[in-house]
Amino acid sequence: MSQPITARPAGFFRDVGSVAIRALQQLPRDLEFVLPALAVPTFFLVVNIGALQDVAGFTELEIDYKAFQLPVAIIFAVTGISRASALVLDIQDGYFDRLLLTPVSRRALLLGLMVSDFVLVLLLSIPVTILGFAIGVRFPTGVLGVVVFLLMGASWGVAFTGFPYAIALRTGNPSAVNASFILFFPFAFMTTTFLPLESMTGWLAEVARYNPVTYLLAGLRSLFVGWQFGELAKGMIAIIGLGIVSQTLAFSALKSRIDGR
Amino acid sequence: MIRAESLTRRFGDNLAVDSIDLSVERGEIYGFLGPNGAGKSTVVRMLCTLLAPTSGSASVADLDVSDHPGEVRLAIGVALQEASLDPKMTGREIITTQGRLFGLRSTEISKRIDELAPLIDMNAIDHLVGTYSGGMRRRLDLAASLVHNPSVLFLDEPTTGLDPPGRLRVWEEVRRLNRELGMTVFLTTQYLEEADTLAHRVGVIDHGRIVVEGSPAELKRSVGDDVVVVKVAGDSDRVAEVLAAVPGVDRIERYEHEVRAVTKDGGRALSPVAVALDRAGCVVDELALRTPTLDDVFLHVTGSHLEGGDT
Ligand SMILES: Nc1ncnc2c1ncn2[C@@H]1O[C@H](COP(=O)(O)OP(=O)(O)OP(=O)(O)O)[C@@H](O)[C@H]1O
Numbered sequence: 319m320s321q322p323i324t325a326r327p328a329g330f331f332r333d334v335g336s337v338a339i340r341a342l343q344q345l346p347r348d349l350e351f352v353l354p355a356l357a358v359p360t361f362f363l364v365v366n367i368g369a370l371q372d373v374a375g376f377t378e379l380e381i382d383y384k385a386f387q388l389p390v391a392i393i394f395a396v397t398g399i400s401r402a403s404a405l406v407l408d409i410q411d412g413y414f415d416r417l418l419l420t421p422v423s424r425r426a427l428l429l430g431l432m433v434s435d436f437v438l439v440l441l442l443s444i445p446v447t448i449l450g451f452a453i454g455v456r457f458p459t460g461v462l463g464v465v466v467f468l469l470m471g472a473s474w475g476v477a478f479t480g481f482p483y484a485i486a487l488r489t490g491n492p493s494a495v496n497a498s499f500i501l502f503f504p505f506a507f508m509t510t511t512f513l514p515l516e517s518m519t520g521w522l523a524e525v526a527r528y529n530p531v532t533y534l535l536a537g538l539r540s541l542f543v544g545w546q547f548g549e550l551a552k553g554m555i556a557i558i559g560l561g562i563v564s565q566t567l568a569f570s571a572l573k574s575r576i577d578g579r
Numbered sequence: 580m581i582r583a584e585s586l587t588r589r590f591g592d593n594l595a596v597d598s599i600d601l602s603v604e605r606g607e608i609y610g611f612l613g614p615n616g617a618g619k620s621t622v623v624r625m626l627c628t629l630l631a632p633t634s635g636s637a638s639v640a641d642l643d644v645s646d647h648p649g650e651v652r653l654a655i656g657v658a659l660q661e662a663s664l665d666p667k668m669t670g671r672e673i674i675t676t677q678g679r680l681f682g683l684r685s686t687e688i689s690k691r692i693d694e695l696a697p698l699i700d701m702n703a704i705d706h707l708v709g710t711y712s713g714g715m716r717r718r719l720d721l722a723a724s725l726v727h728n729p730s731v732l733f734l735d736e737p738t739t740g741l742d743p744p745g746r747l748r749v750w751e752e753v754r755r756l757n758r759e760l761g762m763t764v765f766l767t768t769q770y771l772e773e774a775d776t777l778a779h780r781v782g783v784i785d786h787g788r789i790v791v792e793g794s795p796a797e798l799k800r801s802v803g804d805d806v807v808v809v810k811v812a813g814d815s816d817r818v819a820e821v822l823a824a825v826p827g828v829d830r831i832e833r834y835e836h837e838v839r840a841v842t843k844d845g846g847r848a849l850s851p852v853a854v855a856l857d858r859a860g861c862v863v864d865e866l867a868l869r870t871p872t873l874d875d876v877f878l879h880v881t882g883s884h885l886e887g888g889d890t
C-alpha cells in the first residue's frame with residue numbers, strides 16, 4: 319500500500335498562494351464588479367481633459383494636461399478595488415468558517431486576497447495607460463518609467479484595500495462594505511486632481527497638503543518629466559504610510575473576528 | 580478522542596452551553612441529540628476551534644483546543660450545520676482549495692477526488708456549486724471535510740433537509756467511514772431515528788445541559804419495559820391467562836380489545852407469546868411489539884417531546 323494521505327501545514331507562502339489562486343479564479347465570474355472599475359476612470363479621463371484642458375492652460379504646468387490627468391485616472395481605477403465584498407459573502411455563506419477550519423495561516427487569508435488585488439489593479443491599470451498612450455501621453459522615462467508608473471499605482475491600490483477589508487471583517491455586512499467607497503472621495507478629490515498644489519488656495523490646499531494622494535500624484539506625474547527620485551520617494555512614503563494605517567485596521571479586524579468569537 | 584470538562588459558553592446573558600462533560604472514545608459514533616437551540620452547534624463550534632469556550636476545557640485527538648488549535652484542525656474534519664460552500668466555485672475548486680490548505684500535493688488531491696467520488700456528483704464536479712441541489716451541496720460539503728483523511732469527524736445535523744434516500748446515503752457513508760477507517764464521529768441531530776440507528780452512544784442535550792447519556796438501548800430500557808400488544812376480537816380473558824403464563828412476562832395490562840404483556844426483553848418474549856397463543860387456540864387480530872423510543876427517553880428526562888422528531 320502507498321503512503322496514506324495525511325494532512326500537514328502547507329506553509330505560509332503556499333497558504334497565501336492557495337488563497338490568491340482561489341480569488342483569481344473568481345475574477346472572471348465577478349466581471350460585473352470589475353468592469354465599472356474600468357469605465358469610471360475612462361470616463362473621468364475623457365471628461366476632465368475635455369473640460370479642463372483649456373482652463374488649465376492658465377496655470378503653470380510642467381507637463382501636458384493629458385499627462386497631468388493620466389495618474390488621476392489610474393488612482394480612480396485602482397482605489398477601493400478589493401475582494402472585500404467577496405469576503406463578506408464568504409462570511410455570510412459560511413465558506414469563511416470552512417477556511418478557518420483548515421490549518422491555514424490566518425494572515426494568509428487576507429494576504430492572499432491582496433495578492434489577487436495586486437494582480438487585478440495591475441491588469442486594470444494597463445488599459446488605462448494604453449488609453450493614455452492613445453491620446454498622446456508619452457513617458458520620457460521610457461519603458462522603466464511605465465513599469466514604475468504601473469507598480470506605484472498598483473501598490474497604492476493594495477495599500478488602500480485595508481479599509482474595505484477592515485469594514486468587511488468588523489461588520490460582515492455587504493451594505494457597509496459597499497458604502498466604504500465613500501472613503502474614496504476625500505482621498506481622490508481633496509487633492510491635486512484638477513490643479514497643481516501651487517494653484518490651489520484656502521482650506522482645500524491645506525487638506526491636499528495632508529492627503530497622501532497629493533504626493534502619490536506628484537510622484538506619478540514626475541515620470542512624465544524625467545527621473546526625479548525625490549518625488550518618487552515621497553510618493554512611495556505616501557503609499558507606505560497609508561498602507562500601514564489601513565492594513566493595521568484590516569489585520570486587527572481579522573484578529574478580532576477570529577479571536578473574539 | 581474527544582473530552583470536555585465543564586465546557587461552558589455564554590452569549591451575553593444567554594448561557595448557551597452549561598458546563599458540559601464529554602468523553603468520546605476512539606472509533607465511536609457519538610450522537611448529540613437535542614431540540615432547536617439546545618446548544619448542539621455551539622458545542623461543535625467549540626470542539627472544532629471556531630469558538631472560544633467561556634470557561635472549561637476541551638481536547639480533541641488528545642490536543643487541547645485552546646492551546647493547540649492548529650494541530651486540532653489537522654486531525655479533524657468538520658461539516659457545519661449550514662453547508663459552508665462558496666456558490667461561485669466549482670465542486671473541484673472547493674475540494675482542491677481544501678486539499679491545498681491541508682498541505683496535500685496535486686497528485687494527492689486528484690487521488691482523493693477519485694476516492695471521494697461516491698460522495699461527489701462527478702458529472703457536476705466542474706459546475707458551480709450555486710447550481711447544486713441541497714443534497715448535492717451537503718455531500719460535497721462532507722467530501723470537502725474528508726479530503727485530508729481526518730481521524731475525527733464532526734457532523735452538525737448532517738441530514739437535516741435531506742430527502743429519505745439522501746439521508747440513507749449519508750448514514751451509509753458515516754457507517755463506512757467508521758467501520759473501514761475507524762473514524763471517530765461526533766454528530767448532532769434532531770432526529771431520534773438518526774441517533775438511534777447511527778450512534779453507538781447518545782447524549783441528550785437540552786437547554787445547554789446533557790440531561791442523559793448512554794447507548795440507545797440502555798436509554799430506552801431505562802424509561803420502561805417493552806410491551807407485547809395483542810389485539811383480540813373475542814375472549815380476552817383467555818388471552819390474558821395464556822400471556823401471564825409465558826416465561827419472561829412480568830405483568831399483564833388489559834384494555835378494551837387489547838391485552839399487553841410487559842416484559843424486560845420484548846424481542847425474546849415475542850415468539851413464545853405467539854406460540855403459546857397458537858397452542859391455546861386463541862384468535863388474534865394483531866400482535867405487535869412496542870419498545871420505548873428515544874422520544875420516550877426525552878419526554879422522561881425533560882418533560883416535553885422532542886420537536887422535529889420523526890419517530
Ligand atoms: N453567535 C451567537 N451569538 C449569540 N447567541 C448565539 C450564537 N450562537 C448561538 N447562540 C444562542 O445559543 C443557543 C444555542 O444555540 P445553538 O445554535 O448551539 O443550538 P442548536 O442546538 O445547534 O440548535 P439548532 O438545532 O437550531 O441548530 C441559542 O439560544 C442561540 O440563540
Ligand SMILES: [Mg+2]
Pocket residue numbers: 619620621660735
Ligand atoms: Mg445547530
